Amino acid sequence: MRNLPSLLDSLDPEAPLVERHLWLIALLDWVRGDRRDAATAVARVHLFLDTVEARPLLQAHVQAWWQALLHAVDGTTLLADHGFAQRPVFVSEFFNRLLRKILPATPQTRNSSELFALLFPHPFDAEWLALLDADTTQRLARLLQAPAGAGPTPWQQALEEAITYCVSQIRAIGFAPELRLRMSQAAHEARAFHTLTADFEAVQRTLHVSRPDVAALDAAVQHFKERLDACRHAASSVYTHLDEHGISVDMVFRLRQLRERVLRIRTLLDSLLSTSRALSASQLLAHLVQVGQQSLSLRALIASNSSLLAAKVTDRSAETGEHYITRNRAEYRDMLRKAAGGGAVMSLTTLLKFFLLGLGVSAFWSGFLAGMNYALSFVLIQLLHWTVATKQPAMTAPAMAAKLKELGEPGAVEQFVDEVTHLMRSQVAAVVGNLALVVPCVLLLCGAMFLVFGRPPLNPKDATYVLHSLTLLGPTALFAAFTGVLLFASSIVAGWAENWFVLHRLDSALRYNPRITARLGSARAARWATFLRDHISGLAANISLGLMLGLIPAFAAFFGLGLEVRHVTLSTGQLAAASATLGTGVLTLPVFWWCLAAVLVTGLLNVAVSFYFAFRLALRAHNVSGVDRARIRAAIVQRTRSAPLSFFWPARETRTEEETTGG
Numbered sequence: 001m002r003n004l005p006s007l008l009d010s011l012d013p014e015a016p017l018v019e020r021h022l023w024l025i026a027l028l029d030w031v032r033g034d035r036r037d038a039a040t041a042v043a044r045v046h047l048f049l050d051t052v053e054a055r056p057l058l059q060a061h062v063q064a065w066w067q068a069l070l071h072a073v074d075g076t077t078l079l080a081d082h083g084f085a086q087r088p089v090f091v092s093e094f095f096n097r098l099l100r101k102i103l104p105a106t107p108q109t110r111n112s113s114e115l116f117a118l119l120f121p122h123p124f125d126a127e128w129l130a131l132l133d134a135d136t137t138q139r140l141a142r143l144l145q146a147p148a149g150a151g152p153t154p155w156q157q158a159l160e161e162a163i164t165y166c167v168s169q170i171r172a173i174g175f176a177p178e179l180r181l182r183m184s185q186a187a188h189e190a191r192a193f194h195t196l197t198a199d200f201e202a203v204q205r206t207l208h209v210s211r212p213d214v215a216a217l218d219a220a221v222q223h224f225k226e227r228l229d230a231c232r233h234a235a236s237s238v239y240t241h242l243d244e245h246g247i248s249v250d251m252v253f254r255l256r257q258l259r260e261r262v263l264r265i266r267t268l269l270d271s272l273l274s275t276s277r278a279l280s281a282s283q284l285l286a287h288l289v290q291v292g293q294q295s296l297s298l299r300a301l302i303a304s305n306s307s308l309l310a311a312k313v314t315d316r317s318a319e320t321g322e323h324y325i326t327r328n329r330a331e332y333r334d335m336l337r338k339a340a341g342g343g344a345v346m347s348l349t350t351l352l353k354f355f356l357l358g359l360g361v362s363a364f365w366s367g368f369l370a371g372m373n374y375a376l377s378f379v380l381i382q383l384l385h386w387t388v389a390t391k392q393p394a395m396t397a398p399a400m401a402a403k404l405k406e407l408g409e410p411g412a413v414e415q416f417v418d419e420v421t422h423l424m425r426s427q428v429a430a431v432v433g434n435l436a437l438v439v440p441c442v443l444l445l446c447g448a449m450f451l452v453f454g455r456p457p458l459n460p461k462d463a464t465y466v467l468h469s470l471t472l473l474g475p476t477a478l479f480a481a482f483t484g485v486l487l488f489a490s491s492i493v494a495g496w497a498e499n500w501f502v503l504h505r506l507d508s509a510l511r512y513n514p515r516i517t518a519r520l521g522s523a524r525a526a527r528w529a530t531f532l533r534d535h536i537s538g539l540a541a542n543i544s545l546g547l548m549l550g551l552i553p554a555f556a557a558f559f560g561l562g563l564e565v566r567h568v569t570l571s572t573g574q575l576a577a578a579s580a581t582l583g584t585g586v587l588t589l590p591v592f593w594w595c596l597a598a599v600l601v602t603g604l605l606n607v608a609v610s611f612y613f614a615f616r617l618a619l620r621a622h623n624v625s626g627v628d629r630a631r632i633r634a635a636i637v638q639r640t641r642s643a644p645l646s647f648f649w650p651a652r653e654t655r656t657e658e659e660t661t662g663g
Contacts, residue, residue, distance in 0.1 A: 002026055004044075004051065013064035017072050020065060021107040021115060028119050031128070041128035042136070049139050059143065066144045070154055078112035079162035079268060079284075080169075083291030084260065090253040090301075097298055120289045129286035137278035152208070155281065159272040160204060166265045167196050170231055173258045178251055184237035192230035199224045207272075221273065228262050235259065246503025256304060310621040324392045325399065325419070326426040329650045335426055339433025341386035343569060346434065347441035349377040350573030351449075354457050363554045371550020374570075378542035382535070389430035390487050390568060390606045391541070396423055401618030417635045424647045431603050434569045439576045446580035456581045463581035466574050467591045470566075472598035479566040480602040484609025486552070486565065490545035491614060497540030507533040568603035575599065 007027055012019070031044045052059050085093040107118055120126075132140075145153075152160070173179065174193035203220045206212060235258045242251065267287060274280035294300055326332045356369045381388055400423060403416050446456050458466065470476060501507070510516055510529035517525045532539075549565050556563035575595050579586045586592045639646065 002030065004030060004048065008051065008058060011058070011061050011065060013061055013068050017110075018106075018108040020069060020072075021109075021118075023065075024069070025107060025118055028125075032122065032124065035122060035124040038124065038127040038131050041124075042131045045128075045132065045136060045140075049136070049143065052143060053139075062143060063145075073110055073112045073115060075112050075154070075158040076161040076165065078116050078288065079158055080165040080264075082113040082116055082288050083295040084264075085253070085257060085295075089250045091250075093253070094298065094301060097296060097301060101296060101298075116288065117292055120285075120292070123290070123293050126286045126289040126293075129282050129289065132279070132282045134276055134279045137276075137282045141278035141281075155277065156272060159268050163200060163265050163268050163272070164197075166261045166268070167200055170228075170258055170261050170265075171196055173254050173261075174231060174235065176254065178248075179235065179238050179254060182238045182241040182251075183234055184240065187234035187237045190230055190234060192227060192234050196227055196231060199227045203269075217273075221269065224269075225266070228265060232259060232262050245505070246499045246501075248503055310617060324387070324396050324426060324430075325422050326429065326650065327422050329652070332425065332429055332650050335387070335429040336433040338385065338387045339389060339430040340437040341384060342381045342388045343434040343437035344441050345377055345381050345384075345386065346388070346569045347438045347445060347573055347576075349373055350438070350442055350570055350577060351445055351457050353570070353574075354462075354577065363557055364551075367551045367554025368547075369550070371547040373546070374549050375543045375546025378546050379539060382538045382542055387430055387433075388569060389427065389434045389603070390483075390610065391490075391545075392427055392430055392607075396426075396611070398614060398618035398621075401615055404619070413631050413635050416632060417639050420636060421639065421643075421646045425649060427607055428648050431568065431607075435572050435599075438569055438573045442573045442576040443580050446577055456577075458577055458581045460581060463578035466578040467582075467586075467589070467595055469564075470571055470575055470598055471591050471594040472601060473594055475564075476566055476598045477601055477605060479564045480568075480605035481609050482563065483549070483565045483567055483602075484606045485613065486545065486548045487606060487610035488613040489548065490541045491610075492617075493544040494537040494541035498537040501532070501536045566598075566602045566606075568599060568606050571602050572599050 007023070007030060011023060015023070027048075031041050031048070033040055033044065052062055086096055105114060105118055107115065109115055120129075171193050180188075199220075203217070203224050206217045206220045235255050238251065238255060242248065267284065271277070271280040271284045324335075326335050352373050353370055356373060357366065359366070359369075361369070378388060378391075400419060403419055450456050468474070507529045510532065511526050513525075520528065549567065553564045575592075579592070582589075643651075
């Protein structure tokens with residue numbers, strides 16, 4: 001790091017543009033120091049001012065250098081655009097931020113926003129800028145100011161132009177058809193965006209008169225601020241439409257941009273009207289440093305613009321998840337029946353998987369065929385209104401998270417524990433139902449194949465390989481946890497697909513599009529539209545899960561990762577098929593019992609991992625915080641001690657007095 005005397009000696013107002021910028025970068029590096037103490041940085045600013053003010057010739061050089069900087073760089077770009085997306089859509093902005101993180105920037109630029117990012121690259125800069133007091137900022141202003149003249153100063157001109165640019169951006173976003181057609185009727189009638197430019201021009205006219213009328217200026221400013229608020233309210237009405245008809249990340253991105261532009265105008269307006277302009281300028285620069293740091297964050301971009309989509313997905317999952325929670329014995333028995341049906345279908349899936357592996361095709365096509373086998377099986381189970389146990393957690397987790405918002409009510413903790421018991425025994429019923437039928441069905445199918453073809457579906461070598469691949473002594477637990485992640489991912493795909501279907505109004509298009517109705521007929525088109533509207537979420541979840549279970553191991557093998565999937569129902573079916581080949585002697589093999597233990601661990605991890613991720617997403621989407629975990633934990637422990645069987649079997653329903661009397 002260069003010292004102050006050498007920096008000041010190297011100052012050259014007539015140097016090339018890039019050299020002047022490099023000098024300023026070096027000066028601010030010296031001010032910043034080791035970035036440990038903001039007060040030390042402020043003290044260095046005082047030292048700089050003292051040194052320059054003591055040397056009149058140097059002071060003249062600094063003023064000449066500053067004027068050269070102002071004429072070479074457009075300050076309005078910094079005030080109006082710094083921290084804002086340069087692309088109008090989410091995906092473009094994401095990749096733009098990614099490139100800004102990877103690619104180095106150059107000081108050879110006339111863009112003040114780009115130069116500002118090089119001058120103040122650290123969050124520490126906002127700290128020491130905010131510590132500058134009125135006296136220090138006034139000394140800086142006197143050092144850098146141009147010779148006095150009539151009319152507004154360059155700083156005032158830059159502020160007014162920046163506000164004008166922001167106004168034009170707000171009007172452009174507000175008049176975009178994607179948003180305008182989704183605003184409420186009241187927002188259309190208010191016509192807030194139409195006169196926004198004229199309202200700011202009225203502020204400028206009042207501000208530029210030779211003797212400004214304070215009352216008239218205050219009235220014009222207040223009217224302009226009210227117009228800005230009206231624009232924000234008009235834009236906010238779009239959220240109601242999105243909530244009812246599907247979320248678009250790009251539209252949410254534009255709405256957030258509009259809101260931030262309105263806030264930027266208010267900040268610039270306060271600086272323009274401030275009586276302590278030098279101090280307000282330093283505070284504005286500190287704010288721009290913070291905004292610039294936030295504009296580089298990919299995580300913040302994704303979180304802020306996808307939160308509504310996450311909420312939409314979890315709301316739909318919560319609604320669906322309620323159907324998977326049993327609360328009485330009738331519903332419990334119905335869950336067992338549906339799960340048993342799912343297990344029967346999965347037995348066919350298991351044997352068909354072995355047949356497809358026997359074809360000896362390449363890794364990709366083997367994975368694709370396996371994925372299609374899983375996907376078609378899951379879809380068949382859906383259409384038959386049966387269930388697969390591991391599909392429940394990602395759906396039931398949002399339903400449970402929604403209950404947490406009501407914990408402040410009296411007795412809410414006990415009600416939440418009731419829901420926990422309902423959920424756990426529903427999951428137990430689903431797993432038991434799946435496994436109770438997949439094992440005998442696989443054994444029956446293996447016996448039928450032996451009677452017809454004279455051999456079981458697996459030879460002894462393959463059966464032994466299956467046992468050693470499923471044992472708990474291998475990486476089965478890791479693969480089961482990874483499968484839980486895929487189960488959660490399929491629920492996200494389901495929510496996204498349904499949101500996309502509703503957003504683009506495909507049900508209406510299928511029902512009323514002239515070309516579709518001409519080919520299908522109005523009645524059939526209406527049936528197809530209703531079917532897809534009701535089942536698009538399930539179809540997307542089942543097809544995506546099946547393809548992920550089949551293709552991801554194939555892609556992982558290509559990269560040498562050796563990653564596989566372990567689904568509790570499929571693993572149990574494979575174990576049953578291997579046992580059918582090896583006969584009753586398999587019961588004497590230790591590896592068989594390790595495989596049984598692996599089935600229990602696989603089921604637990606499939607359920608727990610997918611539930612965990614779905615539950616965490618639901619908490620963030622619904623902004624659930626401050627949950628009293630200790631109270632919930634104590635209540636669950638108390639329920640476990642007092643009624644442990646309630647987690648596995650529903651209590652007998654008590655008949656009401658009206659039912660007893662026949663009323």
